[in-house]
Amino acid sequence: MPKPLLQIVAEKLNSDDxxxxxxxxxxxxxxxxxGQGVYQESTLVKMIxxxxxxxxxxxxxxxxxxxxxxxxxxxxxxxxxxxxRNRVAVLILALIEKNTYISPNARINDFMLELWRHSLxxxxxxxWLAQKAxxxxxxxxxxxxxxxxxxxxxxxLRVLDEIVASDEIQIDLSGDLIKEVxxxxxxxxxFNLLSRWNLPERYCHVVRxxxxxxxxxxxxxxxxxxLVNLACEKMGVGLIHDPTIMxxxxxxxxxxxxxxxxxxxLEIRIERIVQLTERVRTAQxxxx
Numbered sequence: 001m002p003k004p005l006l007q008i009v010a011e012k013l014n015s016d017d018x019x020x021x022x023x024x025x026x027x028x029x030x031x032x033x034x035g036q037g038v039y040q041e042s043t044l045v046k047m048i049x050x051x052x053x054x055x056x057x058x059x060x061x062x063x064x065x066x067x068x069x070x071x072x073x074x075x076x077x078x079x080x081x082x083x084x085r086n087r088v089a090v091l092i093l094a095l096i097e098k099n100t101y102i103s104p105n106a107r108i109n110d111f112m113l114e115l116w117r118h119s120l121x122x123x124x125x126x127x128w129l130a131q132k133a134x135x136x137x138x139x140x141x142x143x144x145x146x147x148x149x150x151x152x153x154x155x156x157l158r159v160l161d162e163i164v165a166s167d168e169i170q171i172d173l174s175g176d177l178i179k180e181v182x183x184x185x186x187x188x189x190x191f192n193l194l195s196r197w198n199l200p201e202r203y204c205h206v207v208r209x210x211x212x213x214x215x216x217x218x219x220x221x222x223x224x225x226x227l228v229n230l231a232c233e234k235m236g237v238g239l240i241h242d243p244t245i246m247x248x249x250x251x252x253x254x255x256x257x258x259x260x261x262x263x264x265x266l267e268i269r270i271e272r273i274v275q276l277t278e279r280v281r282t283a284q285x286x287x288x
Contacts, residue, residue, distance in 0.1 A: 005163075005181070006185070008159065008163060009156065009159050009185070009189060012155075012158075012159045012162070013155070013189065013192055013193060013196065014196075018155075019158070020052075020053035020056065020057065020151075020154055020155060020158060021053060021112065021154065021157075021158055022051055022053045022054055022095060022096050023050070023051045023053070023112075023116050025280065025281060025282070026047065026050050026051040026054070026280075027051075027096035029047065030047050030054075030092055030093075030096055031093065031096055033047065034089045034092060034093055041080055041085055044080065044085065044088060044089065044092075045076045045077060045080060047092075048076055048088075048092065049076060049123070049143065049144075049147065050120065050280060051116075052116070052119050052120075052147045052148055052150075052151055052154060053095070053154065054092060054095060054096075055076065055144065055147055055148065056148060056151055056194070056197070056199070057091075057095055057197075058076060058079050058083075058088060058091060058092075059073060059074075059076070059079055059144075059197075059199050059200075060197040060198070060199065061079070061083060061091060062078070062079035062082045062083055063197070063198040063199060063200075064198065065198075067082065072198070072199070072200045072201075073200075074141060074144070074200040074202065074203075075140045075141065075144065076140075076144070077140070103161045104165070105161055105164060105173065107173065107175060107178065108157055108160065108161045108164075108173070108178075111153075111157055111178055111182075111239070112154070112157055113281070114238060114239055115150060115153050115154060115157070115238070115239070116281075117237065117238070117274070117277050117281070118150065118232060118237055118238030118239070119146065119147050119148075119149070119150055120147065120273075120277050120280070121146075121232055121237050121238075121270060121273045121274055121277060122146035122147070122149060122150075122225065122228050122229055122232060123143045123144070123145075123146035123147035124143070124146070124273045124276075125146065125228045125231070125232070125266065125269055125270050125273055126142040126143060126145060126146035126224050126225055126228045127139045127140070127142050127143040127146070128266075128269050129142065129224050129227070129228060129266060130142040130224060132262060132265070132266075133224070133256070133257075133258065133262070135220060135224075138220065138221060138224075141202065141221060142221060142224055142225070144203060145202070145203060145206045145221055145222075145224075145225045146225055146228060148190075148194070148199075148203050148206070148207060149190075149206050149207055149210050149225055149229065150186060150190065150207075151190045151193060151194065151207060152182075152185065152186035152187060152188070152189040152190025152191070152193065152207060153182045153186040153190070153239075155189060155190065155193055156181055156182055156185055156186060156189060157178075157182070160173060160178065160181065179239065182239065187207060187208050187209070187210070187211055188208065190207040190208070191204050191205075191207050191208035194207055202221060205219075205222070206221065206222055206225055209222065210222065210225055210226055210229060217255040220256070223252050223255060223256040224256065226252045227247070227250065227252040227253060227256060227258065227266075228266070228270075230245055230247060230250055230252065231245075231247060231263075231266055231267055231270055232270060233245060234247065234267075235267065235270055235271070237270060237274055247263040247266075247267075248260045248263055
């Protein structure tokens with residue numbers, strides 16, 4: 001009798017061999033840049049921040065057991081300071097060597113691409129919103145919250161792909177089944193993943209609670225991420241498209257004090273970011 005799906009997910013989560021896929025265009029550009037040996041620390045940080053897998057695993061390394069007793073690192077700049085530029089470069093090369101990943105399953109690839117586009121758009125839009133709403137000190141954290149909020153989906157897609165590739169379980173991986181697994185499991189599995197990797201609690205909570213009906217109205221980081229995520233859903237940037245969403249009527253807009261002008265600017269900003277992510281995807285640009 002085959003193992004239940006959620007048991008397989010739990011086993012993968014607790015495995016030391018767990019690997020998250022790195023977005024291929026980012027991996028190719030990072031390998032080229034580091035191989036040439038001519039880059040600034042700021043360039044290295046920007047390269048990492050394009051990809052949620054690299055970001056998550058660099059933060060994981062900077063908060064590993066070796067540094068237990070020290071405060072948790074919550075930005076990539078802090079991770080670079082703690083680990084050192086050369087160590088980070090070596091880690092990136094090792095990660096992309098293992099994890100540059102294109103699935104043999106075209107449907108999985110389509111989901112991964114849409115997830116990457118959504119996560120990077122949320123990250124950039126959240127950073128913009130923090131600056132626009134006079135929270136410039138939270139801009140970097142807002143970016144990372146947006147980038148990591150759906151990390152559970154990336155993990156689940158990799159697990160589903162490995163299940164299909166194995167000979168142990170025969171499964172018809174339809175688009176509807178993928179969506180059901182992602183929608184019902186991504187918040188708790190993402191929370192479990194980041195908690196196991198000892199990432200800062202603020203990101204763990206964003207991952208777990210960004211779809212919850214009840215949320216802390218004083219948590220500015222959560223409010224901004226939820227609002228940006230709703231804007232992306234309204235505009236169809238990601239796996240969900242709901243054009244009926246009225247941003248000014250949302251609880252997030254109300255408790256966060258975001259007026260209609262700012263929300264309209266947010267939608268315009270998201271449109272521009274989507275255009276930029278397309279240039280990144282096709283390797284026409286790696287800057288943002």
